[in-house]
Amino acid sequence: MRTIPLSSPRFLLGAVGCFACASAFARPPLEQADNLLNDSFTLQAGLILSSNQTELRRDSSAGTPGTSVGAERDLGLPSKKLTGFAEMMFRMKKRHRIRLSDYYLPLDRHGTATVKNTINFGNTTYNVNDTIVSSLKVRSLALTYSYSFFQSERIEIGASLGFNVLGFDGQVAVPARLRTEYAENSAPAPLGGLDGTFRISSRFYAELRGQYIKGSISGVNASLKTFTGNLLFRMNPNVTFGLGYIGYSAAVEVSNLADRGHYSLSSKGPQLFARAGF
Secondary structure (H helix, E strand, O other): OOOOOOOOHHHHHHHHHHHHHHHHHHOOOOOOOOOHHHOOEEEEEEEEEEEEEEEEEEOOOOOOOOOOEEHHHHOOOOOEEEEEEEEEEEEEEOOEEEEEEEEEEOOOEEEEEEOOOOEEEOOEEEOOOOEEEEEEEEEEEEEEEEEEEEEOOOEEEEEEEEEEEEEEEEEEEEHHHOEEEEEEEEEEEEEEEEEEEEEOOOOEEEEEEEEEEEEEEOOEEEEEEEEEEEEEEEEEOOEEEEEEEEEEEEEEEEOOHHHOEEEEEEEEEEEEEEEEEO
């Protein structure tokens, strides 16, 4: 059998190769790369520049139908509003998540307008040329559970189920005649939807979410539709920034004779937010 001298180039190459293999096996495993889809807990806050369209109607206590009023058109409420929102997500297990969402700076708006057509709102009639001072507040709080039925290193798609509490209160007044009408209602409704997060690169992600709810309780029927699309930038393992677009449509129909009426809101616009994740 032929022997290879220790000084032979072939021997040196073989030794280097064996040493490299041994080093590779001895090296500790690499840490898992940063991935937004692995976050167990997140806190998010941001702003939405919303464009709004609101319709109101309040019937009289005797049941006489009121006038359908466009809040932006007839009452002088601003059609655009900078609103805020907050959200918390907790991942209990790899595929199980709970999300709490709250529009903590809701669509609170105030306006003043001169009546152009007679308006019947509740038990009050507002005549042509009356000066109306009005306000409208909206609240939305949602708690959802999500199950990720598809999950990989780059994609997570889930289905959600939960409930949403939608509330509003509105006031219309004619200070010159000391006449004021006030209405307030809130109702919980079941919520269902789909959401997906897609990893585009090591720092960029896309996020889509759609939800729909409809329910009735104590003579109050409510429905809500939302859509959100975001592009996210993962600055580091704990901080993410997002830019996107959100659409929001809500309707409440009250059938109680003492406070019967209708309220609907369509709101949509761009959003900007920051998210802390762990």
